[in-house]
Every structure is written in C-alpha cells, then in structure tokens.
Amino acid sequence: MTPNLLVLGGTSEASELARELAARGLTATLSYAGRVARPRRQPLPCRVGGFGGADGLAAYLRDRRVTHVIDATHPFAAQISRNAVIASAEAGVPLLGLTRPPWRPQEGDDWLEVPDIPAAVAALAGPARRVMLAVGRQPLAAFAEQPQHHYLLRLVDEPERPPPLPDHSLVISRGPFSVPEDTDLLRRHRISLLVAKNAGGSGAVAKLTAARALALRVILVARPPLPARREVESVAAVCAWLDHEASAGTAAERGV
Numbered sequence: 152m153t154p155n156l157l158v159l160g161g162t163s164e165a166s167e168l169a170r171e172l173a174a175r176g177l178t179a180t181l182s183y184a185g186r187v188a189r190p191r192r193q194p195l196p197c198r199v200g201g202f203g204g205a206d207g208l209a210a211y212l213r214d215r216r217v218t219h220v221i222d223a224t225h226p227f228a229a230q231i232s233r234n235a236v237i238a239s240a241e242a243g244v245p246l247l248g249l250t251r252p253p254w255r256p257q258e259g260d261d262w263l264e265v266p267d268i269p270a271a272v273a274a275l276a277g278p279a280r281r282v283m284l285a286v287g288r289q290p291l292a293a294f295a296e297q298p299q300h301h302y303l304l305r306l307v308d309e310p311e312r313p314p315p316l317p318d319h320s321l322v323i324s325r326g327p328f329s330v331p332e333d334t335d336l337l338r339r340h341r342i343s344l345l346v347a348k349n350a351g352g353s354g355a356v357a358k359l360t361a362a363r364a365l366a367l368r369v370i371l372v373a374r375p376p377l378p379a380r381r382e383v384e385s386v387a388a389v390c391a392w393l394d395h396e397a398s399a400g401t402a403a404e405r406g407v
C-alpha cells in the first residue's frame with residue numbers, strides 16, 4: 152500500500168516533518184486551520200481550513216484514501232487533536248501524535264503555573280503593571296477583565312479590530328523567536344510580568360529564557376488535556392513508525 156499521509160500542522164515540528172517527508176519523496180499533505188494570513192511556505196502540498204468536525208475529517212480520510220495521519224499540531228490545539236482521534240478510529244486509519252514535552256522550571260525561574268487562561272486572568276488581579284501577553288490573539292478578550300495593566304501583545308498578524316484592552320502596545324511578529332530579541336523586547340517595554348502558554352518546544356522558549364535572565368515572574372498556562380493516543384516527540388520517531396507500518400503492510404500484502 153503506497154503511503155498517502157495527512158500531517159495536521161501549524162508547528163515547528165510539523166515543518167521539520169514536512170521537510171523530511173518531502174526529502175523521502177513520500178506522498179503527503181500538510182493541513183493548516185487558516186488561522187493566519189500567510190502560513191509558512193512548505194515543501195509539501197498544503198490544504199487550509201477546517202474539515203467540518205470529526206465527521207468531516209473522517210470523510211476526508213476515506214475520500215482521499217489517507218493511509219496515515221500524523222497530528223503535529225500545537226499542544227493547545229486540543230479540539231483538532233480530539234477530532235483526529237475520533238476520525239482516525241472511525242475511518243480505520245492509523246494515527247500518531249508528534250508533540251513536545253512541556254517546559255519544566257529551572258534554577259532561577261519565578262513561575263506561577265495556572266491550569267488555564269481564566270486562572271491566568273484571575274492571577275492578574277491587583278495594581279497596574281506592565282505585562283507581556285505572549286499567548287496569541289485567540290485568548291486576548293479574556294484579559295479585558297483586568298484592564299488596569301499596560302499590555303504588550305505579540306500577534307502573528309495585524310488585528311482586524313483593536314484588541315479589547317484599553318492600554319496596550321502591539322508587536323507583530325511570528326516566531327520562532329530568539330533570546331536576544333526577546334530580552335531586548337522585554338527590556339524596551341519595561342515588562343515586569345509575562346503570561347505564556349506551556350507550549351514546549353524550541354520555537355517559543357526564548358521569552359522564558361529571557362524572563363529568567365531578567366528575573367521576571369512568569370504566569371505559565373498549563374496545556375489542556377488530550378485524549379489518549381500513540382505519541383512520539385521527534386521526527387525520527389515518526390519516520391521509524393512509518394517504516395514499521397510499511398514493512399507490516401508489505402508482510403500483510405504477502406499474506407505472511
């Protein structure tokens with residue numbers, strides 16, 4: 152059975168996997184939700200937009216005769232990951248998650264770990280401070296509950312309407328980010344508190360390294376729970392799984 156892979160993308164790991172699959176000449180499609188105006192160019196054919204829930208994704212897998220799904224989406228993209236578990240089971244297509252471990256506190260870190268965005272908002276109660284929100288665009292509205300702060304917002308695209316925070320400044324920048332640029336950003340904006348998601352990985356860790364060096368407090372939002380599924384943490388492990396699948400498939404075709 153010739154592999155026909157679907158990679159659910161939107162992360163540095165997905166881009167690294169796309170390069171490896173293209174180098175191997177494998178038939179694969181990279182899928183984006185369509186959250187940003189100009190997603191990174193990829194060496195694989197891309198599709199952009201939702202599937203229409205788990206049923207829509209199952210239909211896509213059947214109609215396109217997808218042989219394997221690799222969920223390389225972000226740890227906070229819980230809905231698509233839940234849909235992928237349901238749809239791959241419904242369509243009888245093997246699923247593998249490609250993820251990264253959460254960041255763990257190191258010597259010198261001053262972290263307040265909270266379970267979700269509402270808890271991060273609640274933790275901002277108190278006198279006005281200069282706060283960097285490095286959580287993207289989607290969760291911003293929740294922080295309107297704490298309007299007393301000056302917020303530094305980092306977004307991928309210019310927002311269509313001003314964020315609902317009375318006192319804010321905007322930085323339009325997509326990662327991956329570097330420690331020097333994040334240190335300079337925090338210093339220039341006199342930030343005293345950073346809010347971030349525990350995304351893990353290398354693409355967004357610079358701000359935490361910078362915060363440690365500047366002895367800034369970090370409110371770190373824990374990732375949402377994901378359904379049980381087979382998971383790996385490297386592109387090499389994905390390729391090993393695909394090689395195993397291929398040899399198992401060949402053996403089955405030979406009836407051994």
Ligand code: 3Y8
Pocket residue numbers: 160161162163164165166182183184185186187189190191225285286287288289290305306307308325326327328347348350352354355358
């Ligand atoms: C559309 C596709 C690559 C992938 C790069 C990674 C690294 C840079 C760091 C900060 C944190 C944040 C945000 C972030 C990072 C990588 C990775 C990562 C965080 C792109 C991309 C898409 C998105 C969607 C976007 C979200 C937003 C989140 C910005 C491409 C650039 C904050 C997550 O405006 C919006 O609607 C933005 C939405 C989901 C979170 C949010 O809730 O707003 N990512 N990010 C994907 C799609 O359409 O399917 O253009 O490459 C991908 C990347 N973003 O190949 O180089 O792997 O983690 N993305 C967070 O971690 O908190 C920025 O500012 O420090």
Ligand code: NAP
Pocket residue numbers: 159160161162182183184186199200201202203204205207208223224225227228229230231232234287348
């Ligand atoms: P989400 O909340 O888990 O998913 C919401 C809906 O968006 C899904 O049900 C699906 O729509 C669609 N969708 C999400 N990812 C998709 C993909 N890769 N391909 C096709 N459809 C997708 O997703 P999210 O948190 O908004 O993340 C969206 C994208 O941004 C993902 O690619 C993710 O990897 C990337 N990203 C997210 C974050 C983050 O902080 N959440 C950070 C970095 C990158 P249907 O139900 O219609 O199928």
